Amino acid sequence: MSNLIFSVMTQSLTFLPLSLAISISYSILRATDMTLDGSFVLGAGVFARLITQGCSPPLAGIIALFSGASCGMMVSLIQRGGKVDPLLAGILAYFILVSANLAVMGKPNINLLSQTTLLSSAFSISELTGWSVVACYSIAICIVTCLAINSRFGLILRGLGDNPALLQRLGKNIETYRLAGFAFTNLLSAASGCLTAQTVGYADIGMGFGMTLTGIGAIILGQQILRFFIKKSAPRIVFEFTACLIGVFIYFLAINGLLRLDINPVYLKMVLGMILILFLRTAVNPNLSRNVT
Amino acid sequence: MKPFIKHCIILLILTGLMACQPEKSSQPKIGIIVPLEHTAMKEIVAGFSETLTNLYHQPVYIKVANAQSDNNLQRAIIQQMRDENYTMIVPIGTGATEMSLAIVHNQPIVSLAAKLSEHDREQRNPCNVALVRDEISSKKIIEFIHAVYPTIKNIALIHSAADKVFPEVNETISIGKQYGITITHIMAATLPELTSSVQSLPRETQAIFILKDSLIVSGISTLAKAASERHIPLITSDQGSVQDGAGFALGVHEKEIGVAGAKLASEILLGKPACALPIAEMKTLTVFINKKALFGETQNEKLISDAAAKFGYKIEFTDSTKKV
Numbered sequence: 001m002s003n004l005i006f007s008v009m010t011q012s013l014t015f016l017p018l019s020l021a022i023s024i025s026y027s028i029l030r031a032t033d034m035t036l037d038g039s040f041v042l043g044a045g046v047f048a049r050l051i052t053q054g055c056s057p058p059l060a061g062i063i064a065l066f067s068g069a070s071c072g073m074m075v076s077l078i079q080r081g082g083k084v085d086p087l088l089a090g091i092l093a094y095f096i097l098v099s100a101n102l103a104v105m106g107k108p109n110i111n112l113l114s115q116t117t118l119l120s121s122a123f124s125i126s127e128l129t130g131w132s133v134v135a136c137y138s139i140a141i142c143i144v145t146c147l148a149i150n151s152r153f154g155l156i157l158r159g160l161g162d163n164p165a166l167l168q169r170l171g172k173n174i175e176t177y178r179l180a181g182f183a184f185t186n187l188l189s190a191a192s193g194c195l196t197a198q199t200v201g202y203a204d205i206g207m208g209f210g211m212t213l214t215g216i217g218a219i220i221l222g223q224q225i226l227r228f229f230i231k232k233s234a235p236r237i238v239f240e241f242t243a244c245l246i247g248v249f250i251y252f253l254a255i256n257g258l259l260r261l262d263i264n265p266v267y268l269k270m271v272l273g274m275i276l277i278l279f280l281r282t283a284v285n286p287n288l289s290r291n292v293t
Numbered sequence: 294m295k296p297f298i299k300h301c302i303i304l305l306i307l308t309g310l311m312a313c314q315p316e317k318s319s320q321p322k323i324g325i326i327v328p329l330e331h332t333a334m335k336e337i338v339a340g341f342s343e344t345l346t347n348l349y350h351q352p353v354y355i356k357v358a359n360a361q362s363d364n365n366l367q368r369a370i371i372q373q374m375r376d377e378n379y380t381m382i383v384p385i386g387t388g389a390t391e392m393s394l395a396i397v398h399n400q401p402i403v404s405l406a407a408k409l410s411e412h413d414r415e416q417r418n419p420c421n422v423a424l425v426r427d428e429i430s431s432k433k434i435i436e437f438i439h440a441v442y443p444t445i446k447n448i449a450l451i452h453s454a455a456d457k458v459f460p461e462v463n464e465t466i467s468i469g470k471q472y473g474i475t476i477t478h479i480m481a482a483t484l485p486e487l488t489s490s491v492q493s494l495p496r497e498t499q500a501i502f503i504l505k506d507s508l509i510v511s512g513i514s515t516l517a518k519a520a521s522e523r524h525i526p527l528i529t530s531d532q533g534s535v536q537d538g539a540g541f542a543l544g545v546h547e548k549e550i551g552v553a554g555a556k557l558a559s560e561i562l563l564g565k566p567a568c569a570l571p572i573a574e575m576k577t578l579t580v581f582i583n584k585k586a587l588f589g590e591t592q593n594e595k596l597i598s599d600a601a602a603k604f605g606y607k608i609e610f611t612d613s614t615k616k617v
């Protein structure tokens with residue numbers, strides 16, 4: 001049992017920053033940003049490339065984060081003035097990133113197994129120490145994200161997602177905040193990619209494929225479950241982020257749990273989908289009003 | 294009781310059952326990690342399983358887990374195999390091998406068809422990995438193509454962004470120059486891109502060539518059709534693509550990769566440390582020929598047979614109707 005929980009926790013820790021990015025993009029900015037898949041790989045790729053070129057791990061990490069942020073700015077500029085639909089802008093940016101990632105990495109796969117990274121010294125002591133450091137990084141990112149979203153900046157981002165026209169009438173430059181919002185979400189995605197590359201030992205051009213969809217699924221799952229338990233109104237950000245944590249944990253618990261039940265991995269996703277459908281059908285009460293402020 | 298709570302209780306009971314799974318019998322457990330669904334993977338697994346059964350004369354439990362190109366699933370599979378103390382882990386491909394090396398430190402790993410060097414292996418502490426490499430020298434392939442078609446000067450090399458083939462592309466191009474062949478490389482990152490890539494092949498293309506590239510091989514029928522229309526040869530690097538419509542290939546039997554892996558695995562089961570075993574390389578090359586496809590491409594099968602005889606390569610005729 002402890003092995004199962006440990007596996008679930010370790011997978012959830014590296015996925016958490018990405019899920020927060022998806023949550024902010026989907027729930028707060030009200031835009032399904034497909035660029036996050038590409039930023040995830042870019043963060044991993046930039047970090048891996050710099051490490052193999054002899055750059056110090058902290059500097060490589062910071063540059064990786066900024067590279068993710070620049071992707072977000074790119075997608076925001078594509079959408080500028082409302083001329084391109086956000087979903088389409090994300091997809092177009094993703095296409096650009098497919099080539100950009102390959103150009104940055106130089107090859108589709110960069111091996112990090114024998115490189116000194118931010119986590120290598122911790123993992124060389126013991127696995128528990130290594131994952132404790134990963135947890136520290138992940139929790140620190142979550143805390144910074146929560147503080148940012150609970151600040152005035154976060155309030156304006158929420159306004160941007162809910163009612164951009166009102167925000168504009170209040171004299172706020174919505175393009176600047178959109179730029180900052182997408183930069184922030186893609187920075188989180190790059191952070192997740194960076195952490196993941198160090199824990200799996202490589203950066204690969206295909207490692208981001210399907211991550212956004214998985215994240216959206218996990219977040220909605222968490223929201224549905226949380227709505228069942230929270231009957232009264234809850235502060236929106238607390239609700240969203242808690243739902244994020246719950247959804248990610250349940251998703252990885254389901255995958256790892258079904259594997260341990262010896263379900264053939266070929267049928268695993270079908271079984272997982274059916275279980276989640278059953279779960280949600282009984283969890284969701286359509287009569288409950290949306291209980292967030 | 295509310296259905297939701299009932300389902301939660303059922304899930305908790307299931308979770309408890311997972312934790313209380315009775316240990317399988319004491320026979321060695323071997324976990325094979327297949328990164329994606331592909332005929333080549335099935336052949337490697339078949340070669341491994343059959344050979345190991347013959348070499349290691351005791352019952353062995355072999356579990357084949359397909360990660361379906363999902364990194365999260367692959368990681369969960371590897372962690373499960375580690376936590377359940379599998380005797381040995383056998384990842385296929387570079388990505389699965391690297392992930393296994395990052396997660397598994399105590400159990401021996403027999404890596405099949407991965408791009409890992411002796412240096413990478415030596416860096417491991419403790420060293421717990423044995424390797425089977427399946428790369429075919431680009432020089433041998435271009436040399437063979439030149440022997441079959443000495444007058445060919447323009448070849449289109451179609452490839453994906455897979456880590457297995459990408460590094461070989463530049464090497465192939467520079468070797469082509471040594472033989473006076475201009476190799477134009479066209480990248481198709483997805484299957485839909487393959488169709489448009491094929492339609493925009495340069496007019497002067499005299500042959501289409503693909504490396505051991507699972508994505509491109511999936512679209513072999515598109516390439517075969519284009520080759521047939523242009524009456525140019527489609528040359529590949531694996532047996533499966535010849536069965537699916539390519540004219541001929543210089544490659545290895547995928548099953549042989551599994552066989553070589555099983556030999557290493559049986560040594561490890563008999564007590565030899567993984568690191569003490571030499572890296573197994575695929576040295577026996579075979580020329581696979583599809584007569585029907587060659588006829589469609591209006592190519593002469595005798596040229597290929599003569600070149601194969603000159604280099605001492607075995608010839609195997611494969612048919613579109615016959616699958617291994």
